[in-house]
Amino acid sequence: MAELHYTKDHEWVSIDGQVATVGITQFAADQLGDIVYVDLPAAGSAVASGTVVGEVESTKSVGELFAPVDGTVVESNDAVVSTPELVNSDPQGEGWLIKVEFTELPELLTEEQYKELIA
């Protein structure tokens, strides 16, 4: 059973062993509106926690994707690149963005803490 965490940048992080699956939250997807373009780092890219590694663009605005952990991208979701609306319809499922293999897990928000943040 994967554990679900959140970040203050409105991303969710699902931890399974040493791999973090990352996406944007329902709240973030709703705020952006219709998502029309997603740019993700390629598999093999090294990413550093807190840095911008991709973009999620809606008709109205541009959201940045921050790496929530230090590590290496092991997979990025080709389905959302070709069908960006998946991020709106299922942001915490089929609309996942990247999987990152990490060595150390930084402190992330719990669901309760995240709910408080967006309340």
Add this chain to the structure above:
Amino acid sequence: MTDLDRTSPLHDTHVAAGASFTDFAGWRMPVRYTSDLAEHHAVRTEAGIFDISHMANLRVEGAGAAAFLDAALTVNASAMLPGAARYALILTETGGIIDDLIVYRLDETLFHVVANAGNRFAVVAALQERLGDADATLTDETEGTAIVAVQGPAAQAILGDAGFGDAAALRYYSVRAVNGALVARTGYTGEDGFELYVPPAEASALWSALVAAGQPHGLVPAGLAARDTLRLEAGMPLYGHELSLDVLPAQAGLARVAPPKGKEADFVGRAAVEAGPPAGSRVLVGLVAEGRRAGRVGYPVLSGDTVVGEITSGALSPTLGHPIAMAFVDPEVAALGTPLFLDVRGSRIPAVVTDLPFYKRKA
């Protein structure tokens, strides 16, 4: 001005409809109800209903009203017949744009002027100052007016079904009283459509009647997000983006209204617009690109490695499926077909100068 968080007389209706709101020029207005794209497409193919009650409504009345507006605005008010609507500008002495306006002539001595919400007080102040001893009065009726726009190919049928059948007789850019409302065949979407002006107390009943009549025609409530992509596709300028105090009308492609053909009266800014912008001034162009990455307001426009302009509005066009933008560029690179680049957060996206509007409805 500090009057933030004004709400429309239709606010509760929008809340009940599940709208998301945005702050726009001090007003809390619906940005979308369900989806920007769905609302945009509905207006292009069927119809959308918009609340634009944030816009400023000014009444100019008196025997000298036409002459006053002739002198204060670019519009040839004296030449307008009752029932006519005109797009107009209010300029500074040096030709800078204070706002863009719609001027309606309701009868010989009565005009209704619609200004942008964000420029309400600037326009009122400028008009007040220009009033001098003219035989006319200026009244700010913004709080006393709600505006509902129905836009899209089904708009005329919807108005007919909602009891505004007489609106069908309106030509584009004209206005008349129908069924207790002031109905104008104007809009900001590039589609056929109407704007209805009513007292705030009647707004909610009007909205409900139009929504009910529109249901079989595919009418949906549409927010400011869709309104922005619609007007951008239609090549319509937005104050603060394409228009400002630093922009002369000719730079924004608006020489045709400043002044309109045949206007002889002097007006504030006339000498400056006749002298024209300084040589080398940037001009507004349309840019189209391929792919899905849009250039957005403030992004640089490049020719080779040289910055030659800046985007004023840009989006992935929902109707056309590719990025579009309006930008001010150096005159040397403004010719149709000129290949340029958009600097999209460090990536160079190839773009080409194109004619405005990007989208034109079929007649």
